[in-house]
Structures are given as structure tokens and as C-alpha cells.
Amino acid sequence: MNLTYLFDPAHWDFSTGSIPQLIVSHLWYVLLALVLGTIIALPVGLFIGHTGRGSFIAINAGNAGRSLPTLGLLMLMVTLLGLGLLPVLIALTVLVIPPILTSAYAGLRTLDHSVVDAARGVGMRPMQVLFRVELPMALPVLMSGFRSAALQVVATATVAASVGLGGLGRLLIDGLAVNDYSRVLAGAIVVAVLAVLLDLILALAQRWIVSPGVRASK
Amino acid sequence: MITFDDVVKVYPGGGTAVDHVSLELPTGKLTVLVGPSGCGKTTSLRMINRMISPTSGRVLIDGKDIAGQDEALLRRGIGYVIQNAGLFPHRTVLDNVATVPVLLGKTRREARTAALGLLERVGLSEEFAKRYPAQLSGGQQQRVGVARALAADPPVMLMDEPFSAVDPVVREQLHREFLRLQQDLGKTIAMVTHDIDEAIKLGDVVAIFRQGGVLAQVATPQELLVAPADDFVAEFVGRDRGIRSLSFDTAAELPVAALPDDLVLDEAGRPSGWRSGSQVLPTGGTFTSSDSLRLVTDLAITSPVGTAVRVNGDGKADGVVRHHDLADYLAARRAS
Ligand SMILES: Nc1ncnc2c1ncn2[C@@H]1O[C@H](COP(=O)(O)OP(=O)(O)O)[C@@H](O)[C@H]1O
Numbered sequence: 409m410n411l412t413y414l415f416d417p418a419h420w421d422f423s424t425g426s427i428p429q430l431i432v433s434h435l436w437y438v439l440l441a442l443v444l445g446t447i448i449a450l451p452v453g454l455f456i457g458h459t460g461r462g463s464f465i466a467i468n469a470g471n472a473g474r475s476l477p478t479l480g481l482l483m484l485m486v487t488l489l490g491l492g493l494l495p496v497l498i499a500l501t502v503l504v505i506p507p508i509l510t511s512a513y514a515g516l517r518t519l520d521h522s523v524v525d526a527a528r529g530v531g532m533r534p535m536q537v538l539f540r541v542e543l544p545m546a547l548p549v550l551m552s553g554f555r556s557a558a559l560q561v562v563a564t565a566t567v568a569a570s571v572g573l574g575g576l577g578r579l580l581i582d583g584l585a586v587n588d589y590s591r592v593l594a595g596a597i598v599v600a601v602l603a604v605l606l607d608l609i610l611a612l613a614q615r616w617i618v619s620p621g622v623r624a625s626k
Numbered sequence: 627m628i629t630f631d632d633v634v635k636v637y638p639g640g641g642t643a644v645d646h647v648s649l650e651l652p653t654g655k656l657t658v659l660v661g662p663s664g665c666g667k668t669t670s671l672r673m674i675n676r677m678i679s680p681t682s683g684r685v686l687i688d689g690k691d692i693a694g695q696d697e698a699l700l701r702r703g704i705g706y707v708i709q710n711a712g713l714f715p716h717r718t719v720l721d722n723v724a725t726v727p728v729l730l731g732k733t734r735r736e737a738r739t740a741a742l743g744l745l746e747r748v749g750l751s752e753e754f755a756k757r758y759p760a761q762l763s764g765g766q767q768q769r770v771g772v773a774r775a776l777a778a779d780p781p782v783m784l785m786d787e788p789f790s791a792v793d794p795v796v797r798e799q800l801h802r803e804f805l806r807l808q809q810d811l812g813k814t815i816a817m818v819t820h821d822i823d824e825a826i827k828l829g830d831v832v833a834i835f836r837q838g839g840v841l842a843q844v845a846t847p848q849e850l851l852v853a854p855a856d857d858f859v860a861e862f863v864g865r866d867r868g869i870r871s872l873s874f875d876t877a878a879e880l881p882v883a884a885l886p887d888d889l890v891l892d893e894a895g896r897p898s899g900w901r902s903g904s905q906v907l908p909t910g911g912t913f914t915s916s917d918s919l920r921l922v923t924d925l926a927i928t929s930p931v932g933t934a935v936r937v938n939g940d941g942k943a944d945g946v947v948r949h950h951d952l953a954d955y956l957a958a959r960r961a962s
């Protein structure tokens with residue numbers, strides 16, 4: 409294994425194309441896709457889970473999402489919209505939606521129904537039932553969906569480089585173009601480390617936001 | 627007062643769950659809805675807080691039709707206890723109890739302070755306040771369920787099989803505590819159970835439902851035992867209803883005979899046994915005039931000489947009842 413590229417201090421300044429700079433742009437795509445995907449998928453998943461209406465959407469979204477090739481979608485978007493951040497963002501967001509939507513739906517559907525019934529019975533309005541009871545109880549399932557979405561998008565955000573954008577995909581594509589396998593390896597390692605770190609942070613966040621009462625009964 | 631006015635519930639695709647029920651649940655009393663499984667008890671109960679709406683007929687609370695009222699506001703004014711408590715697993719015991727006051731606009735702090743007092747009322751010490759429901763036994767969860775229902779001090783409480791999921795020993799204890807609580811609070815309570823013994827023990831009024839959601843009889847527990855409306859009620863109430871009905875009458879009017887020679891007394895005049903040849907047999911217990919006829923009957927049957935001993939407030943023997951005299955008394959009482 410040739411780690412010279414990874415450990416060369418020259419690649420760790422903050423100049424254009426340096427590893428830290430690529431990490432920042434990589435995380436930027438990840439963040440945008442997660443935020444966008446959550447904004448779209450979470451309300452839909454919660455609505456379907458809360459009302460039980462449109463379950464087929466939640467189930468099919470999961471299956472469709474897994475079978476859609478991100479690279480293919482990206483190329484299609486570039487053809488339709490031209491180069492730029494937008495097609496990348498669309499392709500990554502499409503990747504993020506299924507796990508979040510499915511887990512929001514599943515999290516609500518698998519709740520102990522008698523607790524939801526009690527929530528209505530003590531006089532909560534529908535939105536209070538959703539946000540004060542259903543959502544906190546479904547949080548462990550929801551968070552596992554979000555974490556799997558985050559892992560996938562960290563790995564897949566490398567496609568941005570294939571349409572001329574930044575991100576850690578640059579190390580892979582440029583490395584391959586000039587047969588610099590040390591650079592390819594550096595890209596792969598940094599992506600992997602980033603994925604592990606992100607999951608760790610999300611796991612900590614999960615401990616923090618999920619009630620111990622729900623954790624204990626799992 | 628809760629009034630069912632010719633209420634019918636037909637589930638779409640199902641049969642008739644509640645069939646032309648008219649019923650009044652008196653203010654400040656505990657009315658038990660009892661009957662075999664599937665006879666419409668839960669459906670009836672849930673029509674009181676609009677968790678279910680009637681197909682026809684009206685439900686009124688203190689004369690006001692609930693149909694026009696805001697559902698959530700109505701429910702906040704009605705305590706609701708269900709089987710297995712239905713506690714919110716993500717909230718501490720304290721926050722579970724504080725739920726309704728917070729919904730009603732109390733600050734979290736005020737609601738928690740009040741909740742702490744309520745926990746004590748239902749027999750849970752402060753150490754339980756910070757626990758989560760999963761860390762409680764079934765009986766403890768049920769107490770929290772009752773505290774949560776009482777938190778906003780609603781005049782009306784609905785309880786659906788509140789004591790069914792706990793074991794008999796805990797149930798006994800919860801019954802005792804609950805009756806004591808109700809004596810203090812005097813809520814208007816509708817309670818569902820399938821257990822006729824529980825109904826007779828707890829209810830001021832018992833409404834017996836039969837299959838198909840039809841009311842079979844509404845009566846006090848004693849009336850049910852003494853005068854069941856029909857064979858269904860008689861059978862449902864059970865075979866030993868004769869002896870059980872004696873629980874409701876005291877021995878105050880029961881005539882006693884003078885103390886016989888074979889009753890052994892100690893220096894203070896307290897009965898200590900029956901002389902039988904050279905032996906002294908135990909009396910097996912005594913009664914006072916405020917005890918039930920059921921206890922007297924039991925003592926007379928189990929006494930070695932077929933005689934129950936009455937004592938006064940100091941424990942001094944002041945009369946006896948022989949079992950054949952008791953039988954005559956009960957026969958005369960029934961005839962009147
Ligand atoms: N949501 C429902 N849909 C259709 N039928 C129902 C529903 N809930 C209850 N039933 C039926 O109505 C009848 C009365 O049910 P319920 O009130 O729960 O009885 P109980 O509480 O006395 O056991 C039963 O036959 C039951 O199967």
C-alpha cells in the first residue's frame with residue numbers, strides 16, 4: 409500500500425484541491441442532500457405513518473430508491489439541466505429520500521397502538537399526538553434510517569467529481585486519470601474515515617435526543 | 627351525571643355493538659359496565675369521551691349533549707384509564723402524570739409539582755417520579771395511569787378494565803386503595819370490567835350488558851344478587867349469589883340469645899372457647915353488630931358447636947346466634 413499521497417503535508421494545506429478543501433466541499437454536498445432529502449421525505453413519511461394513508465408510496469419508494477443507479481441519474485440530470493451543483497444535488501437527494509421516508513413510516517406504523525390511543529384519549533390534538541408521542545417514540549427507528557442515508561450519501565457524493573465538481577471524488581477520478589494509485593487510495597481512505605466519523609457523531613446525537621425510556625424498552 | 631339516551635352503535639362491516647342503550651350514571655358514583663367479552667362495554671365507554679361516535683342516540687354529560695363539543699377539550703376534562711395503563715414510554719412517570727395539566731396550559735413546573743402530590747396519593751413515593759414506565763411493575767404502571775387521569779381533577783373518569791392486567795394479590799390492593807381514593811374524591815366514574823366480582827365489589831351501580839350490546843339490568847350490587855332480572859343475569863352473577871348478598875347487610879338487627887354455659891370466658895369477659903367434655907374448642911372468631919350477615923353465617927357454619935358469638939366494642943361476649951336461629955331470621959327476612 410502506497411500512502412505517500414495521503415501523508416504528504418503538501419496535500420494538507422487549505423489550498424484549492426488539497427485534502428481538507430475537498431473534505432469541506434464533500435461534506436457540503438452531503439449536508440445539502442441530507443437537509444433537502446429530510447425536508448422532502450420526513451413530512452411525507454410522517455404523514456403516511458400517522459394517517460395510514462398511501463402506505464404503498466412508502467413501501468415502493470424504498471424499493472425504487474434502492475434500485476436506482478445514482479450515476480445514471482446524475483448523467484440524465486446533467487443532460488437535462490446542464491453542468492452544475494443542481495444535478496448533483498438532485499441525484500444525491502433521490503438517494504437520501506427512500507431510507508428516511510421508509511423509516512419514518514415504519515417507525516410510526518410499528519408503535520404500540522394503545523399508547524397512541526391513550527394520547528388521543530387524554531385530549532391531545534392530532535399534531536400533538538404526532539409530535540409529542542408518535543415522533544419521540546419512533547425516533548430510534550427514524551434515526552437508524554437517517555444514519556443509513558448519511559452513510560450512503562457520504563460514499564456516493566464522490567460522483568460529484570465525475571461532472572466536474574469538487575469533493576473527495578476528485579482524488580479518485582484525477583488519480584485514475586494519471587495512474588496515481590496513491591492518490592486514489594488516499595481518496596478511498598478519507599471517504600471511509602469520514603463515513604465512520606459521521607456515523608459516530610450521529611450515534612452520539614441519537615443518544616442525546618432519544619428518550620432513555622424508549623431506549624430502555626427496545 | 628352521564629346519560630345514554632337511546633344510543634346505538636353499528637360498526638361498518640360489523641354487527642350492532644351497542645343496541646338502544648339508555649342509562650344514567652349518577653354524579654359522584656362509580657358505575658360499572660360489566661358483561662361477557664364483546665358485548666359492547668368498551669364501545670359504550672368510549673362514546674362518553676367521543677373516541678367513538680354513536681350511530682344514533684345521544685350521550686349527555688350533566689344534561690349537555692357532547693356531540694357538539696370540541697373533542698380534545700372534552701377529553702381533557704375527562705380522566706381516561708385503560709388496561710395496561712397506556713403510559714407514554716418516552717416520558718418520565720412525573721411527566722406522564724403532568725400531561726393533561728400541560729395541555730391545559732399550566733407551565734411544566736407547576737404541573738410537575740402537582741403531579742408529585744398525585745403520585746403520593748396513588749401510593750408511589752417520590753423515587754418513582756424520575757423513572758420511565760418500562761422501569762415499573764404492572765401494578766405501579768396502573769397507579770401512574772390513575773394519577774395521570776386524576777391530574778387535572780376532572781369530575782368524570784372513564785376506566786376500561788383498569789385492574790385486569792395485574793395479578794390477583796396486587797389487584798386486591800389496588801381495589802382497596804382505589805375505593806379509599808374514590809371515597810375522598812367522589813368522582814363520577816364509568817368503569818368497564820368483565821369480572822362480575824370486581825363489579826359487585828367496586829360498583830355503586832352495576833350495568834350488566836349481554837351479547838349484542840343490550841342492557842340486561844341496571845341495579846345496585848345487592849339488588850343484582852337478591853333479584854336478578856332474568857336467567858342470564860342470575861347465571862352471570864354466579865351460583866353463590868345468595869351468600870354473597872349477605873355481605874350487604876349488617877348483623878345489627880339480628881336477635882341474639884343469652885350466653886350459654888358451655889361458652890368459656892376469660893376474666894375480662896372475652897370469649898376464649900367452647901367447653902366440650904374435658905377439652906376447650908376454639909370459637910373460630912367473633913362478630914360485632916356492625917359486621918355483615920355473611921360473616922355471621924360463616925362463623926355459625928364453621929363453629930364447632932354451630933354457634934356464632936357476638937362481642938361488644940370492648941371485646942366482651944354479649945350474645946350468641948345459633949345456626950338454626952340464623953336460618954329462621956334469613957327466611958323471615960326474605961319473606962318480608
Ligand atoms: N373498530 C371496530 N370495528 C368493527 N367492530 C368492532 C370494532 N370495535 C369493536 N367491534 C365489535 O363490537 C363488539 C363490541 O366490542 P367492545 O365494545 O370492544 O366489547 P367489550 O368491551 O364488551 O368486550 C364486538 O363484537 C367487537 O368485535
Ligand SMILES: [Mg+2]
Pocket residue numbers: 667668669818
Ligand atoms: Mg373491552
